[in-house]
Structures are given as structure tokens and as C-alpha cells.
Amino acid sequence: MSENTEEIQSPCIGVCSMNEDTGFCFGCYRTVQEIKDWWNMAPADQKNLLSVLESRQNETVSFDE
DSSP, X not given: XXXXXXXXXXXXXXXXXXXXXXXXXXXXXXXXXHHHHGGGSOHHHHHHHHHHHHHHHHHHXXXXX
């Protein structure tokens, strides 16, 4: 499969609720705009966003409570 037609799996895990403090979805850590844009993104952009989401999750999740 060429990179232009490669399908990247959506990061959605079905927990679709927005955190009002961060503006990120509690499930996938995307913003509303990133969720809307996902299906129109090039695979390379989707991969880049997945990296951003991983970092965002690591920065947002705290187990110190």
C-alpha cells in the first residue's frame, strides 16, 4: 500500500467527552477541530497527530491524586 492511500486507525476509543479545562477529549486527547479534521488529513499528518496525542496524554494524565 502506498503512503498516499495508507489508512491510519482513528485514535477514538469511544469515550467521547470533552474536558472543559484542557479542551481535549477524555478518550483520545484530540480537540474538537482535530476530531473533525481527522478523516481529511493525509496519512503523514495523522501519524504526526498520533505522536502529539501521545505526548499530550503523558502531560495531561496524573496519578498523583
